[in-house]
Amino acid sequence: MSFADLHQSILRVPPGKWAVGVSGGADSVALLTLLSRRADLTLHVVHLDHELRGEESREDARFVAELAARLGLACSVARRAEIEPTLSDRSTNVEARLRACRHALFRRVVRENALAGVVLAHHLEDQAETVLMRLSRGGWLWTLRSMGLDSRVGDLTILRPLLPHRRARLREWLVSIGQEWREDSSNRSKQFARNRARAAMSATGVDVGQGGELAASLVELAESASRLCAWIDAALAPLPERFCAGELAKLATILARRAGMRWLAAHGCDPAALSTNVLDRFIAMARDAATPSRQHFPGGVLVRRRGGIISVELPRAAARSSRAVPRSFPDA
Known part of the structure; x- marks a missing residue:
């Protein structure tokens, strides 16, 4: 089986020094193994132990550290308890707070190691689930925009080269190279909005992981919103100071x-x-x-x-x- 499509997407990452966010799950392990085959990249693996699942979380951290060592890559692992106190704004939403912790860790590693930014493993289903979550919260046009292949969050550059690909495609790659990954048991918890969105999409009988039309429609909605927002931003004159x-x-x-x-x-x-x-x-x-x-x-x-x-x-x-x-x- 050819994986030219994945390798072509990985070429979107410019040569240089990059952090790679790796949870230990299939998506981020696929990203790391694909990136590691590029001779013009210097990679630094970054993992945050969310400390939500006790020993299972610690096993994830060990798995990532060992994988990085086997690939000959630098690796930074931190615990949520180390990062969370440094946040200036601690959201009451658990998912938002964990995301803020990850971004804070990415910023620290990027700054301390003079890296260009961080590469993340978001894929097509992530895009669809994000749009569904925003719709369920009554999102308006600007919140429905798609995640970009590249973006900036404050001073942090984020690349998402695998965004056009489906979750199942990344697992096919891992199976083809005999690479194991970790399964996160918290992905089954209904405590988190993303898991509820994933379950709701599966309940429609159109499983996003199996090429369902619902995922494609949500992604199309997000891309259309992005194009419309870009047009409005170009046409709308800014309000003056007064x-x-x-x-x-x-x-x-x-x-x-x-x-x-x-x-x-x-x-x-x-x-x-x-x-x-x-x-x-x-x-x-x-x-x-x-x-x-x-x-x-x-x-x-x-x-x-x-x-x-x-x-x-x-x-x-x-x-x-x-x-x-x-x-x-x-x-x-």
């Missing part, structure tokens, strides 16, 4: 939400905290004069509406400092 409420009020809601998200993020709000409820509250400040004229938004950003003009209200100390330094420009 703007007339009417500029935002006249926009269709889907455009007003995006304009509001960009403006709030530019003024210090965490984009991840800008839910539709938060954005609609911001839009209401422009559309309804009866709404409070001073409102706080995520990150402690205070927005003010005065005389039909919307702006960020600086803390008093900052405002005094701003007034103390005249903003003058040289004569032309």
Whole structure:
């Protein structure tokens, strides 16, 4: 059986030094073994022990460390208890908190070893499950965008070269080379939203792992959302520092939400905290004069509406400092 399609996808990773996120499961082990066959890559294996399954979790960590050693690769293993206290924002959602821990570990390893970024093993079913989870939470257009083959989360570059491929294809590769992997028993737990999404898709009788149409439709939805978002971003003019409420009020809601998200993020709000409820509250400040004229938004950003003009209200100390330094420009 030929695996030219997988090897071709792996060529998307530029030559250089990269971290590789490896859980020990089939997907990440397939990614690692494929990458390790490239002579122009210097790989550093990264594993986070989530400490959710006791000895089973520790066995996963040992498996990954031994696999890295056998391949002659550097390896960093950390426990959740080491990373979690360093997080600036600890989400109450377990899955979000674990993802934040992994990203924090990836950033640390990338920074300390001067790596280009991290390569992850997301595949087509991961994409479909992510879209289904976001739909179930009432996601809007921007949250339905597909994961990209490459992206940046803050200062971390993330590559996902296996995104077009199905889970079963990666297992076929591992079987062909006689490579074992670990099975995570927590994948059967209904505590996690991703597992519930996977179970819901299987319950339709169209198993995403068997080439079902549901997975393909969800991925098509995500890709269409990405294209539409890109078009809107290119066409939508940014709101100025201080703007007339009417500029935002006249926009269709889907455009007003995006304009509001960009403006709030530019003024210090965490984009991840800008839910539709938060954005609609911001839009209401422009559309309804009866709404409070001073409102706080995520990150402690205070927005003010005065005389039909919307702006960020600086803390008093900052405002005094701003007034103390005249903003003058040289004569032309």
